[in-house]
Amino acid sequence: MMASAFGWFGPLIDLSKASSHIGDFVQLLVFVHRSFPVQCKSSKREITRTDIEVGDDTTPYFLVSLWQKHMGSMVAAGDLVLLQNFKIAKYGDAVEARTVQWSSLISLVHPHHSLLSKAVEELVTGCRVGATTKDKLRRVIKWVQQSRSTICNIKLQSNQTQQIEHLPRNWTVLEEERPRDCFSLIEVSQLTTSCKAIVCASIGEIVPLHTARTLGDTKKEKVFISRRVYRTEDSKLMDDLICTGCQLCGSPLDSKFERSAVPLICWKSSTRRHSICSIYRPFMLYLWDESDYMPVLVKNRTAEILFGNMKAGRVYSAYKEEIHNQNLGPRNECKDNDASERPVINPRPSGEGLPSSNTLEVDKGLQSEEKHLPDKFNFYRVWLILLKMLLKQGKNSPLKFEIIVDPSLDIESGKFEMVSATMPCFGT
Known part of the structure; x- marks a missing residue:
């Protein structure tokens, strides 16, 4: 539960009247069908928001965008929530609600099986909200219970236990066939x-x-x-x-x-x-x-x-590099011969002012190892x-x-x- 520290900035409305409140702040009491993350790119970084598909007794489906990361983790499918201080916006022909800095979300009924296992008044009495909000809550709970076969995909048996009811799909699930x-x-x-x-x-x-x-x-x-x-x-x-x-x-x-x-x-x-x-x-x-x-x-x-x-x-790439090196082969060999004929001068002198025998042996060993080590892995x-x-x-x-x-x-x-x-x- 997340209570608002700013109070209400607008009326509690039905979703059917959202188009009359474009640009206004409102309160919404809705049932959550589903939620899903959406990645958006801003000028500087990527932002992940959460979109929730909601409904009430006047409009079965309506989109709400949650831009606060912590708020997206508070919502689960099947919850009844109160959205406080949400702004109604219009994009093209689509009307939706979205959060602002002072928006908040309160979960009124959770988990969702409580909607079907308890009576309406029992659910309403347990919520600490005002009279207007309770009246709206009653209407939404009744709508959910009456439409549970198409909204929740849950039905009750005589012993009040719940079972998942799989509705017929209008698409075919492609299952991978075993070879x-x-x-x-x-x-x-x-x-x-x-x-x-x-x-x-x-x-x-x-x-x-x-x-x-x-x-x-x-x-x-x-x-x-x-x-x-x-x-x-x-x-x-x-x-x-x-x-x-x-x-x-x-x-x-x-x-x-x-x-x-x-x-x-x-x-x-x-x-x-x-x-x-x-x-x-x-x-x-x-x-x-x-x-x-x-x-x-x-x-x-x-x-x-x-x-x-x-x-x-x-x-x-390795093939082209090898062909290139082969074409430059004679030139490289001349350079290597010239380099090998030059004396190796070690800046660290021995006691007599000349390179020590130990230093010369180490240099020869390193040179012989370098000749046998490839410059890099030849994929070709x-x-x-x-x-x-x-x-x-x-x-x-x-x-x-x-x-x-x-x-x-x-x-x-x-x-x-x-x-x-x-x-x-x-x-x-």
Whole structure:
């Protein structure tokens, strides 16, 4: 309970008359349907207010904004509250009440099951309020009790115990369907309904989706990554696996050929805007087991899982840096040779005015250690090693794949699309 230290600045009104008091201070006695926090941004910081949906015997639903943080924690759904010194405001066509510095809130009936388990007069007698407020309280309590099936979702049995009454919904709750456990790839390929499937299979090949660069390379075997990953002279490998695109939906946006097929909006973004950065280019991951082989579509997010949670941006940045250092290699070597030929002068002299033998040994040890320590972690090299290991055909244990199956799509559009890949745990 929070009493007002300022007194009443306006009349106690029905919610139906709120539109006649725009800009005025009023008192409201209402039933709380629900409350929810709302984040707002001011010029300097973020503010969280609490909006409560209330009603009375004249208007079933009305919005009230609580800007005081402590006041929002005092309200619970199902309470009967007295709102003191609230200001009526209008925004467009909507009328609402909001707090000011001297607003206060008093909880009259709490918890909400008291509304149904006690008589009206018993509830009114226990509230220390004036005669006008008690009269309004009676009317609101009667309204709540008469409309309890639609307001409280609570009903009383003959023994006065309460039960939750679930009203029929006018929407469908989408429950996540458990993935189907399939014993083989051929079982997955024969599914005729959209679902998720889990299957153990081995990785056979990676083939990037058709781009302007790879349309004529099939005969030359340039589309098969396993044939190219060991070629040091293959400078286009990174460009075929990493591109510029949307990190959310995985759509590539780095060429006219691909951009024409990419939707203008991103359905995985709340703002419907593409989030542009370096991503893994969509590719087909060919899986195999003893029964069959299957091409599975892999997009950016799932490619990150497959490649040890390494993001494409880090891999590509490390690759470009390595290429840059290779181009500057001869110059750097000359500089290093010049530096190594110069004598190392230690400012701390020994007793004879020359560097001591102990100091020279320490300096040599530090120099040798620095030569063996890398400047920073090379994501490109680690990614390349992992890619080679994944494509060791016939030498790897099978992985456990979760796959989305959509029979209405073709193969390259995502009839089978990878969701995750993990190491299977077989019972003994």
